[in-house]
Amino acid sequence: MPLQYHPLSREFPQFESQMRSLLQVDGHFARLVEEYDQLDKRIYEVLGGRVAMDELQLQGLKMQRVALKDEIEALLRTGAPG
Template sequence: MSNTPHDIYEDFPGDAEKIHMLKASDAHFARILEEYHEINRDVHRAETKVEPVEQLAEVEMRKKRAALKDELARMLAKA
């Protein structure tokens, strides 16, 4: 398990311009991106024990983060 935050710009390095454009022009994309950033921060804080949570809760947060990332990837692919 990695304690490194999963920054969306690092995960999609070639799509930074597309991410910025969609964030500014697509309210749904912007909302999903914000939700991703929030859950990513929560996962990172749980992994580093800054805000510890039960293991099952941490696993569920990681699953939600992955689902949001998949949705962002689909949206980026269509743009």
């Protein structure tokens, strides 16, 4: 299976317009998205062998990414600022 990023646009294609709108008006949402993107890139680098990391640390990063994704999804569903 090829290694892939998990961009929010692929994770939540049904919320594409809400995501664009919230990114423009909600600083909290924008920070969450930025943090998610940074974690996703870091995980990709570790899984791709570019960065060495202990398996427990990697699992911790993945758990953080899931928590951010859940929080982002909740904001997208309500459309409310964070």
